[in-house]
Amino acid sequence: MKLVVAIIKPFKLDDVKSAVQDLGVQGLTVTEVQGFGRQRGHTEVYRGAEYTIDFVPKVKLEILVDDADATGVAERIMESARTGKIGDGKVWVIPIEGAYRIRTGEAGADAL
Amino acid sequence: MKLVVAIIKPFKLDDVKSAVQDLGVQGLTVTEVQGFGRQRGHTEVYRGAEYTIDFVPKVKLEILVDDADATGVAERIMESARTGKIGDGKVWVIPIEGAYRIRTGEAGADAL
Amino acid sequence: MKLVVAIIKPFKLDDVKSAVQDLGVQGLTVTEVQGFGRQRGHTEVYRGAEYTIDFVPKVKLEILVDDADATGVAERIMESARTGKIGDGKVWVIPIEGAYRIRTGEAGADAL
Amino acid sequence: MQIDSGDTTWVLASTALVMFMTPGLALFYGGMVRAKNVLAMLMQNFFSLGLVSVAWAVVVYSLAFGGSSKWIGNFDFAWLRDAPHAFPPGVALAIPPLLFMAYQMMFAVITPALITGAIADRMRFGAWAWFLGIWLIVVYAPVAHWVFAPSGWLFRRGALDFAGGTVVHINAGIAALAVSLVLGKRRGWPGTPMPPHSLPLTLIGTGILWFGWFGFNAGSALAGNAVAAQALVNTHLAAAAAMLGWLAIERIKGGHATTLGAASGAVAGLVAITPCAGFVGGMAPVVIGLVVGVICYLAVNIKFRFGYDDALDVVGVHLVGGIVGSLLLGLFADTAVNAAGRDGVFLGGGWGLFGDQVVAVLATLIYSFVVTYGLCIGLKRVLPGGLRATDEAEETGLDLTEHAEVGYSFVDR
């Protein structure tokens, strides 16, 4: 089993979700995160004082997949999340030792 | 070292926390997340226009444990988080290469 | 590739970010989390009724690095996040199988 | 009587102020519930503005103020028929008669709205709608008639209630107890913490309530005169002193002066001064405020001992505060302040007034409790969905399950 993790732009969430659903992914977990990277943040001004905010809102996806599907899912995420502009984000793949569905106790691929 | 990760229903957090504490777990980290899966989301209505929200609020737990404890903790989480209804969530286990306590620099099991 | 994960005190975020930037880290991802551990939470009082809150606000950092840099980054995080008081947090390192930059599709170290 | 533009203006403004209290109350309560129930709370209150106002015009004003019976009104004012031209028997004011109807309407709106604090997080909206309409007729109208209509038996007896200590606060407070008994506890209460989700919202509500209460109490002079000024002063000082009383005891007993305590104390003071506002003078409001601040702090924790889930302390604040005010009026009332009143014990009037206050309090307590309890039992049986939301709905939150809305979406989805 693998865990495919992706950091993407928030407004791409729907596209990415649909794209991986097409590949047969049935579930995933989403977290609001703040990203720091090449993409510049923004400046805020309050009563003339400027504040620079380095962090950019991003969304993190975690998708548990069968070993065989990991590369396919990662690629599909990249295609669907790409805008071509700085800040599109990252994808990485983590090896997993065991995965279970809480409701039934099923393990491995059955847990997905 | 292993990292046991669990996605559970938010209202089960207290039960799960107590359950793993009974096993000797001394710390854990919790994140608010949004889950997508078999469990259906909900519908909102604003001035007659319907919006379907696919995501369901979930809580993610991350628990760093000794290799030997991983299965036990995972099982205990599953027992205590189970309601038997769709959407109970997942548990997965990630292998970890090093773990440290920031305060002291202790590593491995001592860092827990 | 490794993923260095750190749970730190929120007000240390800026220090840690600068410290790892000095090491050449160009990006990272931050999540607001709630920690449970040795550090005590707090008590709230509403109309005379006391509530004990066990969770403490923490910040989670995820930094993707080259294999060679993992230990250095982990150590630098520990130095810069340390206050010496209970609750300083943890650092752990996860092995990663593949990492990609969404914008370009670059993989491995080039993706950082 | 000739219409006086100054008096009319004061009652116009006061009517607006009392109207504003119901949104204020909605926010006061809304901030105290969990985020998943905030809209349900706001809705129950706003709905009272809708349903009660229309019902009042159709028939309830007439039932409360029409005719000369001791017990209940008649239908003279139904559909507002005589309302633009005639005051209720025994009432004579320098304002347009229709304005009297409007001013009283706002009291009828907020009284049942007070009950929503007790039933928070678990009553179905449909059940609330039924309850609201019927309660208004079977409880509010008669009690208002007894106390406010010159022909009512408590009015005739000489019981005093300047702006609604019995009619509004005791009445709503004891009804809140009855409803919460029938309804049962929130799931998880008292074990699970259910802290306020937004105290800033509660404090917005507190500010609006305090502001509007000047219309409630000083407006009850129904003229822009010295009694109104005295009532305004008393109202403000009682709120201020009760805040100090609550914070002091809280600090002594619990170690912290809390923001919610400041708000709760102020409201307790406003409640207690309501029956007294135009009848007492000097430093009496400060004494009444200090006393009620301390007593209500102690009272809000009774529910844990007796195990009824009065979620936002309608009993502890409105019932207890209303009783404290109504009885202290028997001590502090002063005809030098208002010739239309009576002298209390401290002003040499003897225990006569105090006795009448006790009667009025008891009559309201008993009648309102019994009828409200019966009404709830009845509705529970009759309504297809019963009174309560399902366990699952309670878990999910009423905003979504009852209203298909969420309170807040700070993040784009």
Place this chain on the structure above:
Amino acid sequence: MQIDSGDTTWVLASTALVMFMTPGLALFYGGMVRAKNVLAMLMQNFFSLGLVSVAWAVVVYSLAFGGSSKWIGNFDFAWLRDAPHAFPPGVALAIPPLLFMAYQMMFAVITPALITGAIADRMRFGAWAWFLGIWLIVVYAPVAHWVFAPSGWLFRRGALDFAGGTVVHINAGIAALAVSLVLGKRRGWPGTPMPPHSLPLTLIGTGILWFGWFGFNAGSALAGNAVAAQALVNTHLAAAAAMLGWLAIERIKGGHATTLGAASGAVAGLVAITPCAGFVGGMAPVVIGLVVGVICYLAVNIKFRFGYDDALDVVGVHLVGGIVGSLLLGLFADTAVNAAGRDGVFLGGGWGLFGDQVVAVLATLIYSFVVTYGLCIGLKRVLPGGLRATDEAEETGLDLTEHAEVGYSFVDR
């Protein structure tokens, strides 16, 4: 006429109340947009308090109320020259003349502010500022003159508008349609969900609007008298009944009574009663309210059929509600309530008034639409940045891109 302190006080208070409506409107709308645009919405409204007020004093009051032309005012009151000493020709009141100027100023502030609901989330602030100033002169001033100034052609014709059904609501509503047509849809609309980010904020706004509307409608009696009382009663009952109407149809059609529905219904009722407030009596406000509540619920969904993005339903609520009210006045108007009015169809006055109401409605619709549309096209060409924010700015949110601020930071950064 001698100044009457009671009348003056009522108009002072009403002026304050109507001022308060613009912040109320800002919150009402602000809660409905997405969190990333909340400040932009608040800003457009608060800015109207700034720009319109100053422009009003400089020249617009004079253009609206000066002189005796049928079509437009003159410059007698420019720079407030004659304003402290003289009323507009044909106006005679027992209040200081300058106060009349101030009271009318608040109407001029809120009217264009209503439009902001339609243009939410995409109009540049700079473009709004230009639009606001010019629209006030070329649309608001003439329409106000026609209807409110005794020399205006619609006033003379006998069309009735107690507090601004045509001048305020129809005028702003149809202008909102024109602007949103020129502006185009929000990116993603209607596919992407854009739910309200904070309904509690919207309900704070609703409470303030309802409260302030007593100043708007009852204040339009410009005296503390029986007409003001009647207007206050009508205002409240119409809001209440319209809330019930909206909730009922919503429940029937969609299954849920919603909090936003309650708020929207109340506002629809307030809009519809505005032209009628001092001219109808009895249960008419309840009927008007029920009708408009249902109609506006149906009207807000028209935009999906025709494909114009009236983001927060200014057309569905203010335009439609204003038309319903202005026309129903032709049926329900009653000289027994106000001798200065006329009798409508139901009171035996025949179809004369109704006809004049139709003329006033059509005149406002046509004039305001054509001029506003032209103005928008013109500004779009002339302004360097055009009317709209860039796609990227819309994606990021106007708060950051237009104002370099964020609405909320709950977490320390």
Place this chain on the structure above:
Amino acid sequence: MQIDSGDTTWVLASTALVMFMTPGLALFYGGMVRAKNVLAMLMQNFFSLGLVSVAWAVVVYSLAFGGSSKWIGNFDFAWLRDAPHAFPPGVALAIPPLLFMAYQMMFAVITPALITGAIADRMRFGAWAWFLGIWLIVVYAPVAHWVFAPSGWLFRRGALDFAGGTVVHINAGIAALAVSLVLGKRRGWPGTPMPPHSLPLTLIGTGILWFGWFGFNAGSALAGNAVAAQALVNTHLAAAAAMLGWLAIERIKGGHATTLGAASGAVAGLVAITPCAGFVGGMAPVVIGLVVGVICYLAVNIKFRFGYDDALDVVGVHLVGGIVGSLLLGLFADTAVNAAGRDGVFLGGGWGLFGDQVVAVLATLIYSFVVTYGLCIGLKRVLPGGLRATDEAEETGLDLTEHAEVGYSFVDR
């Protein structure tokens, strides 16, 4: 003098409006601090409603308005003894005397509350409570006596202050500077960004402040008359113009017109017009507003140069705005507007009034600064916990450490 119901009503309403400003101020400031300190800010303000009101009734009213001394009041009104029957010497109005006490009480409540903006995020609640009570007696009472009581030396000298430019704004502003100097900077200031946590909350507060300010300024006419009307107009136009002034300079200098700038500008205008409200006419309020909007924008950044941490700019807005208004009054005052005033430089009155204004400003500045500074030094030594919260408490946030509460819990725990 005979009581006039219209005048009484206006002062009743104005008293309520001024009361409402303190919750408004709480929200205005509350939105600007970080989320972890929002309740501490709200609490310091609400507490002023509690403590100051009671202290006022007990003795401070008497110290401010009793007797005929030039320097300070006496004890005639202590415990409200003579207050229901007698006005302060030299005051004669057509309202109940007790109402004058109540109206002035609300000024005493909000004046120290203004200081809370400077001490945000670091003063212990206990220290604030002590400071508040003592400051009221040693600073507010004498300054109010000098300026507002007919026997006060500045009043007698002919210095004008219609509604509190010196007594309220300069006084609170300079005291805020003194307290923040003794208190020291917030940890991390100015390096760490401390952006407002909820500008919508700040704008709710702005709306309430603006609304309530009509009671503050127009209410200071203490009658429903032409002076009140003029004061209302001036108040509104100055706020509007100052908003435009602030936004204009902000746009020019920083590139963005901000929402917080609109709010700050409006408040600056309201501050500056306060002393002038009933004494100037015509377009003067617009000029005053534009000038003060620009000056206050420039003034708020002085703190970075001098390194004192006036967290929410009480100095930049209230002190500077108050001085600008008080001095400009020396130029624009016009006896044609108010015979009780004097003519300023531009109206041919010469520099006499201006000189007296300078004296009043300087006297207030010096007295208030010196005494407040001394008081703070004293309290710092005497109070066991000192003035400041511990570093750790400041880090955690005062809501939890001082009040054991959190502002928001959007997620169930």
